[in-house]
Amino acid sequence: MNSIFRPALVLFVALSVICGVFYPALITGIGQAAFASQAQGSLVSANGKIVGSSLIGQAFSSPQYFWGRPSATSPMPNNAAASSGSNQGSLNPALIDAVKARIDALKAADPENTAAIPVDLVTASASGLDPEISAAAAYYQANRIARARHLSLEQVKKLITTQEKPQYFGFLGETRVNVLALNLALDQGIGK
Amino acid sequence: MSAQSLLLLGILLSLLFALAYPLGLYLAKIGESTTTFGWISKLEHGLYRLAGIDPNSSMNWKTYAFALLVFNGIGTLAVYAVQRLQTSLPLNPQAFPNVSPDSAFNTAVSFVSNTNWQGYAGESTMSYFTQMLALTGQNFFSAATGMAVAYALIRGFASHSTKTIGNFWVDITRSTLYVLLPLSTVFAIFLMGQGVIQNFSSYQEVSLLDPVTYSQAKTTADGQPLKDEKGNPVMENVTVKTQTLALGPVASQEAIKLLGTNGGGFFNANSAHPFENPTPLSNFFEMLSILLIPTALCFAFGKMVGDMRQGWAILGAMTLIFVLLSSVVLVAEQQAHPALQALNVDQTSSALQAGGNMEGKESRFGASASALFAAITTTTSCGAVNSMHDSFMPLGGMVPLILMQFGEVVFGGVGSGLYGMLIFAILAVFIAGLMIGRTPEYLGKKIQAFEMKMTSIVILVTPVLVLSCTALALMSDAGTSSIANPNAHGFAEILYAFSSAANNNGSAFAGLNANTPFYNSLLAMAMWFGRFAMIIPILAIAGSLAEKKRLEVTAGTMPTHGVLFIALLISVVVLVGVLNYVPALALGPIVEHLQLFAR
Numbered sequence: 048m049n050s051i052f053r054p055a056l057v058l059f060v061a062l063s064v065i066c067g068v069f070y071p072a073l074i075t076g077i078g079q080a081a082f083a084s085q086a087q088g089s090l091v092s093a094n095g096k097i098v099g100s101s102l103i104g105q106a107f108s109s110p111q112y113f114w115g116r117p118s119a120t121s122p123m124p125n126n127a128a129a130s131s132g133s134n135q136g137s138l139n140p141a142l143i144d145a146v147k148a149r150i151d152a153l154k155a156a157d158p159e160n161t162a163a164i165p166v167d168l169v170t171a172s173a174s175g176l177d178p179e180i181s182a183a184a185a186y187y188q189a190n191r192i193a194r195a196r197h198l199s200l201e202q203v204k205k206l207i208t209t210q211e212k213p214q215y216f217g218f219l220g221e222t223r224v225n226v227l228a229l230n231l232a233l234d235q236g237i238g239k
Numbered sequence: 240m241s242a243q244s245l246l247l248l249g250i251l252l253s254l255l256f257a258l259a260y261p262l263g264l265y266l267a268k269i270g271e272s273t274t275t276f277g278w279i280s281k282l283e284h285g286l287y288r289l290a291g292i293d294p295n296s297s298m299n300w301k302t303y304a305f306a307l308l309v310f311n312g313i314g315t316l317a318v319y320a321v322q323r324l325q326t327s328l329p330l331n332p333q334a335f336p337n338v339s340p341d342s343a344f345n346t347a348v349s350f351v352s353n354t355n356w357q358g359y360a361g362e363s364t365m366s367y368f369t370q371m372l373a374l375t376g377q378n379f380f381s382a383a384t385g386m387a388v389a390y391a392l393i394r395g396f397a398s399h400s401t402k403t404i405g406n407f408w409v410d411i412t413r414s415t416l417y418v419l420l421p422l423s424t425v426f427a428i429f430l431m432g433q434g435v436i437q438n439f440s441s442y443q444e445v446s447l448l449d450p451v452t453y454s455q456a457k458t459t460a461d462g463q464p465l466k467d468e469k470g471n472p473v474m475e476n477v478t479v480k481t482q483t484l485a486l487g488p489v490a491s492q493e494a495i496k497l498l499g500t501n502g503g504g505f506f507n508a509n510s511a512h513p514f515e516n517p518t519p520l521s522n523f524f525e526m527l528s529i530l531l532i533p534t535a536l537c538f539a540f541g542k543m544v545g546d547m548r549q550g551w552a553i554l555g556a557m558t559l560i561f562v563l564l565s566s567v568v569l570v571a572e573q574q575a576h577p578a579l580q581a582l583n584v585d586q587t588s589s590a591l592q593a594g595g596n597m598e599g600k601e602s603r604f605g606a607s608a609s610a611l612f613a614a615i616t617t618t619t620s621c622g623a624v625n626s627m628h629d630s631f632m633p634l635g636g637m638v639p640l641i642l643m644q645f646g647e648v649v650f651g652g653v654g655s656g657l658y659g660m661l662i663f664a665i666l667a668v669f670i671a672g673l674m675i676g677r678t679p680e681y682l683g684k685k686i687q688a689f690e691m692k693m694t695s696i697v698i699l700v701t702p703v704l705v706l707s708c709t710a711l712a713l714m715s716d717a718g719t720s721s722i723a724n725p726n727a728h729g730f731a732e733i734l735y736a737f738s739s740a741a742n743n744n745g746s747a748f749a750g751l752n753a754n755t756p757f758y759n760s761l762l763a764m765a766m767w768f769g770r771f772a773m774i775i776p777i778l779a780i781a782g783s784l785a786e787k788k789r790l791e792v793t794a795g796t797m798p799t800h801g802v803l804f805i806a807l808l809i810s811v812v813v814l815v816g817v818l819n820y821v822p823a824l825a826l827g828p829i830v831e832h833l834q835l836f837a838r
Contacts, residue, residue: 057290067372078437102513130508132627134750136728163585173511181592218246220519221605
């Protein structure tokens with residue numbers, strides 16, 4: 048018996064220290080040295096205070112800001128301490144009701160806009176923290192932003208274009224824009 | 240299928256084979272216990288001395304199985320204990336309480352069995368200490384255990400008339416030190432470069448540009464929901480000006496989570512969370528790393544039995560099934576939802592948006608990279624998700640279910656995929672032998688009554704667990720009260736949970752509230768037996784095969800490397816899967832599909 052239990056126990060403890068202490072410590076050391084900003088959460092500062100992470104979406108709802116993906120986290124949307132999707136199935140009536148409510152909110156903020164609404168603007172993201180929207184979803188909101196901020200439509204569209212992240216090589220990623228970056232640029236008067 | 244999806248699939252598979260081939264040859268060297276590398280070999284032999292292990296001794300299958308069970312039993316107890324004691328342990332900056340007994344038990348079994356099913360939400364339950372010591376540790380050990388069993392079975396085929404199948408301690412130590420740790424270190428560094436976090440800070444408060452107002456149920460002083468005179472909850476509006484970002488040592492766990500086909504996320508949203516999977520490039524390599532070791536082990540198998548064509552045949556069968564089924568998900572998720580179409584929502588794919596079914600998907604991945612990830616994570620026994628499978632289109636969600644129900648042998652888990660597929664290969668040569676009236680042989684070893692009895696156990700264990708547990712859950716209030724989605728999809732949530740648990744996958748139709756004593760216990764049972772009730776008969780087969788002579792190839796030997804054998808192997812896998820599960824699938828996703836597109 049001892050020929051099994053001693054090796055099992057000693058190996059378990061020793062390998063746990065190697066894989067569960069030394070390895071994470073090594074990765075942390077490398078991360079803090081080589082990728083300090085990323086390892087700490089890619090935080091973004093403006094006017095001397097931290098206003099978010101470029102990787103974590105925020106719940107914008109004022110007309111002068113670009114809105115991000117709907118979020119199904121609780122109790123508040125975009126709760127970055129409790130990531131979650133809606134998990135609603137395609138036949139769930141609650142899904143259709145939620146989409147309708149989001150369409151109504153978009154229409155109420157921009158009644159003249161009759162374009163078809165891009166799908167990612169009315170469907171909840173997987174993490175509830177999606178920092179980005181499709182380029183289509185940004186252009187859809189351009190009119191409302193221009194009106195609320197007294198900018199020309201061209202200025203807003205130009206801002207979106209400069210922030211666009213492309214799809215690479217025809218398969219890697221989707222054309223999209225970071226919502227926090229757009230809104231920070233608007234607040235700082237870029238695009239005027 | 241769109242050009243984008245085709246390109247993604249094609250480039251991924253090409254790169255996978257290019258990387259897996261050399262890795263496979265290296266894995267064969269590790270399994271044959273001949274190669275050592277500089278200072279790591281000093282560490283390796285230091286460990287053996289410390290533990291009193293003679294690395295040159297070899298075990299018979301019973302000792303091997305006993306050692307495996309003891310090691311994994313200690314792991315289960317340790318993971319349970321760390322969760323139950325986390326308030327008294329360091330690195331708990333958010334002061335999370337001890338995990339409840341049923342949830343801790345479920346999680347312990349889940350991580351030991353390489354399932355990594357998660358009934359809990361990581362960022363609101365587990366301390367950094369629990370995550371990195373208990374959970375990350377098991378990410379390594381469960382993968383190493385899978386590799387060890389695969390090595391043992393390969394040795395059973397490769398050896399000539401011996402009583403032993405290798406040394407379990409040597410197999411897990413070498414798999415961990417020479418394979419899993421170096422690969423994880425490289426991958427973790429790459430992931431941090433992409434934006435995956437790695438720190439021990441407490442959660443970060445940030446000030447919002449635009450305050451968030453939401454309504455929540457008012458509570459009384461003692462925490463009970465306040466009701467008005469009609470019994471409805473009283474709602475109040477709350478405005479917050481800050482956001483709290485969950486942090487932690489994520490990159491180190493993320494790397495082995497994928498390379499070890501574990502799949503247990505640091506955060507609740509798993510690889511959909513931007514801190515786990517921030518960019519399309521990180522996503523591409525996460526998909527690649529899930530498939531890497533299972534694919535490489537096919538080449539290692541060919542190398543170790545002395546005939547690379549045998550490895551190619553196994554891999555060929557896996558790849559064909561995978562390409563066919565992943566195409567179904569890729570097409571399904573690019574479909575337009577009829578009800579959203581009626582609301583004038585733009586779901587077309589264009590230069591400016593991914594389009595398709597975006598509920599439960601991230602903008603940076605879109606429909607293609609989400610659908611492909613879903614197929615990869617379920618064809619292997621990984622179970623990490625970058626999108627919410629519960630919100631997939633009915634057929635898009637059915638394929639992941641089928642891929643798990645095939646027994647996780649199409650690529651499958653690290654080690655478990657190969658040993659599972661070799662069992663199907665034994666069944667295939669047995670059926671072929673019956674047809675032509677010869678004693679079946681595989682790789683020169685006669686397949687006889689003992690092997691076939693053990694093969695039957697291995698093949699029947701998971702369907703029995705899945706179907707009986709699903710039936711049990713459906714017949715009890717404790718089972719049905721956790722359902723989130725109405726009608727056929729609610730049934731599919733339960734079927735998915737047990738298919739995932741018994742086949743050690745770990746992904747979920749996550750609407751199902753599985754963090755209840757009922758599900759925590761029943762799923763833990765399914766995970767434990769789905770893992771070890773397969774491993775023990777497989778080690779018995781390995782032991783029995785090792786004792787046999789390796790017969791020479793004659794004119795009467797059925798070749799097991801040609802197109803005919805690949806077709807036979809595919810048919811056996813598909814036939815067994817289909818016969819077991821078609822009635823259950825018809826009640827779930829197939830009904831849903833007809834309902835959704837009937838109008």
